[in-house]
Amino acid sequence: MNVNELNTSKTGLLFFDMLNVYYHGASEETKKKMKPVVDNAVRLLNAARKSGIPIFYAMANHRKDGNSRSITVTDTDMRLRPWPDGVCNPSIHGATEGSWEQKVIAEIEPKAEDYLIPKYRWSTFHQTYFDLALRSRGIDTIILSGGAVDVGVASTTYAARDLDYNVIIVRDACSNSHDDSMAAFMDTVFPRMARVRTTDQVLGMFRKQI
Amino acid sequence: MNVNELNTSKTGLLFFDMLNVYYHGASEETKKKMKPVVDNAVRLLNAARKSGIPIFYAMANHRKDGNSRSITVTDTDMRLRPWPDGVCNPSIHGATEGSWEQKVIAEIEPKAEDYLIPKYRWSTFHQTYFDLALRSRGIDTIILSGGAVDVGVASTTYAARDLDYNVIIVRDACSNSHDDSMAAFMDTVFPRMARVRTTDQVLGMFRKQI
Amino acid sequence: MNVNELNTSKTGLLFFDMLNVYYHGASEETKKKMKPVVDNAVRLLNAARKSGIPIFYAMANHRKDGNSRSITVTDTDMRLRPWPDGVCNPSIHGATEGSWEQKVIAEIEPKAEDYLIPKYRWSTFHQTYFDLALRSRGIDTIILSGGAVDVGVASTTYAARDLDYNVIIVRDACSNSHDDSMAAFMDTVFPRMARVRTTDQVLGMFRKQI
Amino acid sequence: MNVNELNTSKTGLLFFDMLNVYYHGASEETKKKMKPVVDNAVRLLNAARKSGIPIFYAMANHRKDGNSRSITVTDTDMRLRPWPDGVCNPSIHGATEGSWEQKVIAEIEPKAEDYLIPKYRWSTFHQTYFDLALRSRGIDTIILSGGAVDVGVASTTYAARDLDYNVIIVRDACSNSHDDSMAAFMDTVFPRMARVRTTDQVLGMFRKQI
Numbered sequence: 001m002n003v004n005e006l007n008t009s010k011t012g013l014l015f016f017d018m019l020n021v022y023y024h025g026a027s028e029e030t031k032k033k034m035k036p037v038v039d040n041a042v043r044l045l046n047a048a049r050k051s052g053i054p055i056f057y058a059m060a061n062h063r064k065d066g067n068s069r070s071i072t073v074t075d076t077d078m079r080l081r082p083w084p085d086g087v088c089n090p091s092i093h094g095a096t097e098g099s100w101e102q103k104v105i106a107e108i109e110p111k112a113e114d115y116l117i118p119k120y121r122w123s124t125f126h127q128t129y130f131d132l133a134l135r136s137r138g139i140d141t142i143i144l145s146g147g148a149v150d151v152g153v154a155s156t157t158y159a160a161r162d163l164d165y166n167v168i169i170v171r172d173a174c175s176n177s178h179d180d181s182m183a184a185f186m187d188t189v190f191p192r193m194a195r196v197r198t199t200d201q202v203l204g205m206f207r208k209q210i
Numbered sequence: 211m212n213v214n215e216l217n218t219s220k221t222g223l224l225f226f227d228m229l230n231v232y233y234h235g236a237s238e239e240t241k242k243k244m245k246p247v248v249d250n251a252v253r254l255l256n257a258a259r260k261s262g263i264p265i266f267y268a269m270a271n272h273r274k275d276g277n278s279r280s281i282t283v284t285d286t287d288m289r290l291r292p293w294p295d296g297v298c299n300p301s302i303h304g305a306t307e308g309s310w311e312q313k314v315i316a317e318i319e320p321k322a323e324d325y326l327i328p329k330y331r332w333s334t335f336h337q338t339y340f341d342l343a344l345r346s347r348g349i350d351t352i353i354l355s356g357g358a359v360d361v362g363v364a365s366t367t368y369a370a371r372d373l374d375y376n377v378i379i380v381r382d383a384c385s386n387s388h389d390d391s392m393a394a395f396m397d398t399v400f401p402r403m404a405r406v407r408t409t410d411q412v413l414g415m416f417r418k419q420i
Numbered sequence: 421m422n423v424n425e426l427n428t429s430k431t432g433l434l435f436f437d438m439l440n441v442y443y444h445g446a447s448e449e450t451k452k453k454m455k456p457v458v459d460n461a462v463r464l465l466n467a468a469r470k471s472g473i474p475i476f477y478a479m480a481n482h483r484k485d486g487n488s489r490s491i492t493v494t495d496t497d498m499r500l501r502p503w504p505d506g507v508c509n510p511s512i513h514g515a516t517e518g519s520w521e522q523k524v525i526a527e528i529e530p531k532a533e534d535y536l537i538p539k540y541r542w543s544t545f546h547q548t549y550f551d552l553a554l555r556s557r558g559i560d561t562i563i564l565s566g567g568a569v570d571v572g573v574a575s576t577t578y579a580a581r582d583l584d585y586n587v588i589i590v591r592d593a594c595s596n597s598h599d600d601s602m603a604a605f606m607d608t609v610f611p612r613m614a615r616v617r618t619t620d621q622v623l624g625m626f627r628k629q630i
Numbered sequence: 631m632n633v634n635e636l637n638t639s640k641t642g643l644l645f646f647d648m649l650n651v652y653y654h655g656a657s658e659e660t661k662k663k664m665k666p667v668v669d670n671a672v673r674l675l676n677a678a679r680k681s682g683i684p685i686f687y688a689m690a691n692h693r694k695d696g697n698s699r700s701i702t703v704t705d706t707d708m709r710l711r712p713w714p715d716g717v718c719n720p721s722i723h724g725a726t727e728g729s730w731e732q733k734v735i736a737e738i739e740p741k742a743e744d745y746l747i748p749k750y751r752w753s754t755f756h757q758t759y760f761d762l763a764l765r766s767r768g769i770d771t772i773i774l775s776g777g778a779v780d781v782g783v784a785s786t787t788y789a790a791r792d793l794d795y796n797v798i799i800v801r802d803a804c805s806n807s808h809d810d811s812m813a814a815f816m817d818t819v820f821p822r823m824a825r826v827r828t829t830d831q832v833l834g835m836f837r838k839q840i
Contacts, residue, residue: 001283003296065533068553073211073351073376075401086213113485120549121372122403129540129547133488135794141283150399155368162331162365164765166283184394189360191285275743278763323695330759339750339757343698345584374555421703423716493631493771493796495821506633541792542823561703570819575788582751582785586703604814609780611705613752 003195006168006205012139013048014056015041016124016146016153018108021060021094021101033175034147038107040173040199041145045108051206054115054137056130057104058152060095061118068120069093078151080178122155131163141166143202147175149182157194167194170202213405216378216415222349223258224266225251226334226356226363228318231270231304231311243385248317250383250409251355255318261416264325264347266340267314268362270305271328278330279303288361290388332365341373351376353412357385359392367404377404380412423615426588426625432559433468434476435461436544436566436573438528441480441514441521453595454567458527460593460619461565465528471626474535474557476550477524478572480515481538488540489513498571499597542575551583561586563622567595569602577614587614590622633825636798636835642769643678644686645671646754646776646783648738651690651724651731663805664777668737670803670829671775675738681836684745684767686760687734688782690725691748698750699723708781710808752785761793771796773832777805779815787824797824800832 018041023034048055062069073088083089095102097118104110119128134142142165146153153174160167169190176182190196197205228251233244258265272279283298293299305312307328314320327340334340344352352375356363363384370377379400386392400406407415438461443454468475482489493508503509515522517538524530539548554562562585566573573594580587589610596602610616617625648671653664678685692699703718713719725732727748734740749758764772772795776783783804790797799820806812820826827835 001298003283003285003293003298068549068556070371070374071556072371072374072403073213073405074403075213075405078402080398080402083213088211088213120552123368123372126372127547127549127552129488132540132547132794136488136491150394151402154364154399155372158333158365158368161280161282162333162336164280164282164762178394178398180390181394181398184360184388184391188290188388188391189364192288192290192361193282193284195283195285278759278766281766330762337757337759337762339698342584342750342757346698346701374552421718423703423705423713423718490791490794492791492794492823493633493825494823495633495825498822500818500822503633508631508633543788543792546792570814571822574784574819575792578753578785578788581700581702582753582756584700584702598814598818600810601814601818604780604808604811608710608808608811609784612708612710612781613702613704615703615705 004205006141006209008051008053008206008209010139011141011143012054012056012134012137013044013143014058014124014145014156015104015108016058016144016156017060018057018105018146019059019095019101020103020105022147023105025101037147037173037175038105040170041108043199044143044145044170044173044202047203047206048143051209054139055110056115056117056133057110058117058119058124058130058146058156059102059104060093061102061120062093062096064096066092070121122152123159124152124156125159125163134165141168143168143170145170145173149174149176149185150178154185157190161193168202169194169196170199171196172198214415216351216419218261218263218416218419220349221351221353222264222266222344222347223254223353224268224334224355224366225314225318226268226354226366227270228267228315228356229269229305229311230313230315232357233315235311247357247383247385248315250380251318253409254353254355254380254383254412257413257416258353261419264349265320266325266327266343267320268327268329268334268340268356268366269312269314270303271312271330272303272306274306276302280331332362333369334362334366335369335373344375351378353378353380355380355383359384359386359395360388364395367400371403378412379404379406380409381406382408424625426561426629428471428473428626428629430559431561431563432474432476432554432557433464433563434478434544434565434576435524435528436478436564436576437480438477438525438566439479439515439521440523440525442567443525445521457567457593457595458525460590461528463619464563464565464590464593464622467623467626471629474559475530476535476537476553477530478537478539478544478550478566478576479522479524480513481522481540482513482516484512484516486512490541542572543579544572544576545579545583554585561588563588563590565590565593569594569596569605570598574605577610581613588622589614589616590619591616592618634835636771636839638681638683638836638839640769641771641773642684642686642764642767643674643773644688644754644775644786645734645738646688646774646786647690648687648735648776649689649725649731650733650735652777653735655731667777667803667805668735670800671738673829674773674775674800674803674832677833677836681839684769685740686745686747686763687740688747688749688754688760688776688786689732689734690723691732691750692723692726694726696722700751752782753789754782754786755789755793764795771798773798773800775800775803779804779806780808780811784815787820791823798832799824799826800829801826802828
């Protein structure tokens with residue numbers, strides 16, 4: 001297959017964790033950094049709706065009581081800070097089910113016919129119905145926008161690759177807290193397991209179809 | 211839990227793709243670069259056997275006819291070279307079932323009681339019996355040595371994390387072709403989802419148990 | 421392990437498809453037949469709440485547009501009627517997301533702390549978060565009430581068995597449309613892969629704990 | 631889709647646990663009962679090879695040390711005998727890896743290009759590469775022969791159904807120890823989730839293709 005081709009009738013658009021907690025509820029600095037990413041997500045959404053491409057929203061979803069959360073031992077917390085006295089003690093995640101924090105940002109608001117994929121772990125595929133939703137519509141290619149790149153986007157892409165899905169990572173519609181891992185994924189890791197493109201390039205692929 | 215503790219009775223040691231094709235069958239330059247990694251793998255193996263820790267070998271396993279291989283569209287081949295004329299055309303993998311290339315290197319030769327995990331995709335968990343083998347022995351912690359870090363080691367670690375396994379990445383017993391992604395994983399990505407340690411540190415953790 | 425023992429701290433109670441569509445929305449004949457099953461489900465629920473056993477509700481969950489539904493070829497429809505002219509043509513399922521039909525019956529109404537498991541296929545484990553919810557609470561035993569026995573209860577029990585969960589089928593808290601398969605499962609199939617008990621027997625097992 | 635049609639280019643033939651331990655190593659009575667089932671399996675195999683249909687062999691595969699085996703609590707052993715004094719104590723399975731018992735019967739001997747699927751649980755899909763092997767060849771329909779019907783054949787069929795595979799159960803090429811569950815599956819359970827046909831009928835479907 002040619003790497004510049006796209007069959008939009010077999011393509012889905014996935015927004016990963018584009019939730020209030022990570023944007024409208026974040027610091028001014030984060031918001032400023034995220035703004036162009038959100039703008040590109042909006043452009044992708046509008047173009048996808050016009051092309052009849054199904055839209056999926058992966059959403060972190062956690063219980064208020066903290067049950068069901070991941071409890072593995074890590075060297076640091078999610079901000080790369082080592083645990084005080086070496087005692088691994090993850091806090092309960094902010095995106096609890098039904099809260100404002102857990103809602104998709106209004107800029108790319110889901111419609112009734114879109115797919116909401118609540119999830120309890122990092123990968124969009126992990127114990128969710130994402131795979132069956134894709135397969136029963138004949139989708140074999142996933143366009144991916146969101147963040148964090150080195151957490152859920154990477155986890156989803158590794159899983160998608162092993163499940164034989166083609167993935168297109170939209171570089172300027174993705175966000176990450178760490179520049180070194182963002183660059184390593186986009187330049188060195190993803191090109192061997194997926195395609196890495198800009199929003200402009202993806203919109204160009206859509207237009208070729210029409 | 212304290213990040214310096216290890217319960218060896220709940221721990222398994224996983225060697226990822228330590229196969230002839232990637233070492234004895236590789237270029238002199240690669241062999242030279244891999245040598246200290248293999249030496250550390252041997253040290254881990256000996257210490258694990260002494261401590262009664264079960265040993266698992268993840269092994270790429272492919273059909274000669276190329277069926278069952280991954281067929282997703284990527285920007286480049288596995289050496290980061292763009293496809294000629296943009297035509298994605300992956301070759302058949304060298305580690306075909308039963309070949310010399312696919313065998314575990316003699317330095318860390320498996321014994322009859324060890325676990326061989328043939329696999330067709332990157333993650334050691336993907337459509338293999340690794341998870342049930344671990345759970346039915348009560349193992350919740352995986353010590354990981356091998357390569358490539360940004361391919362199968364990363365893929366396995368993301369999957370392990372979502373399945374609630376604790377992972378200890380043995381930095382100097384792992385290999386990778388690309389320095390930027392190696393550094394990003396070890397410094398920025400893995401510490402938030404696992405523990406990153408040297409061979410010496412892991413051997414120290416084993417000794418504390420005795 | 422002794423087959424009459426139960427560790428309630430490692431036990432969960434699962435109600436399978438106890439939804440309006442299958443009871444309050446069903447024919448008078450079905451309602452009459454189901455009434456004692458519902459009564460026993462209520463007794464199980466009350467006893468489980470008293471013992472601090474977590475409650476899970478598996479709920480058929482379907483899209484109004486029929487996407488995501490199963491589309492396999494079968495000899496008959498769900499009532500065992502061959503397809504007219506041999507053309508397999510499954511209708512869209514009544515339990516669409518958010519509808520009255522899809523809600524759990526009021527008799528065993530879920531509380532905020534209970535687990536709702538929406539599902540698109542028969543098995544409660546298939547592409548749902550049921551497994552991770554169980555494991556992260558240390559649950560290894562599932563008490564199962566609901567119907568249909570030869571559809572979702574069987575499917576869930578086969579999957580649970582392969583995932584190493586102990587299952588206790590509560591015979592008089594389960595329903596089925598067909599007497600031959602109900603008897604075969606309870607007498608011949610389930611005893612080799614699970615335990616089959618009455619509501620009274622299960623309540624007795626709970627009491628032994630206190 | 632019409633229930634009498636079959637696209638052989640999207641079809642695979644699966645033999646489930648047609649192993650020495652269950653036939654040549656069994657009692658004379660079992661052998662006699664199994665003989666026509668094996669004869670039909672041979673007819674299916676020959677016809678499938680002629681039609682270019684890929685062949686898969688699901689094979690129970692167990693460790694000599696008994697690790698990795700299922701350890702769930704059941705009311706009875708596999709012969710429906712209650713455990714002495716209620717102590718559930720499953721023996722180690724006879725089909726240990728590499729043994730004569732675990733080999734496929736010579737009557738339907740695998741060729742190099744066929745697919746061997748070793749498995750540790752009942753379902754052919756459970757933590758095996760069966761699903762990826764099917765999908766990467768574009769197979770959506772599984773013809774199933776083997777036994778036991780109420781153990782692995784049923785378990786595989788429930789899983790296949792949830793994964794959106796069409797299944798054709800070849801009634802007279804399947805075996806079971808219990809007549810009540812055999813009849814219930816073939817008459818009442820399988821027709822709603824699959825197609826149930828005789829060997830003659832399946833061979834007729836193959837011929838229509840040519």
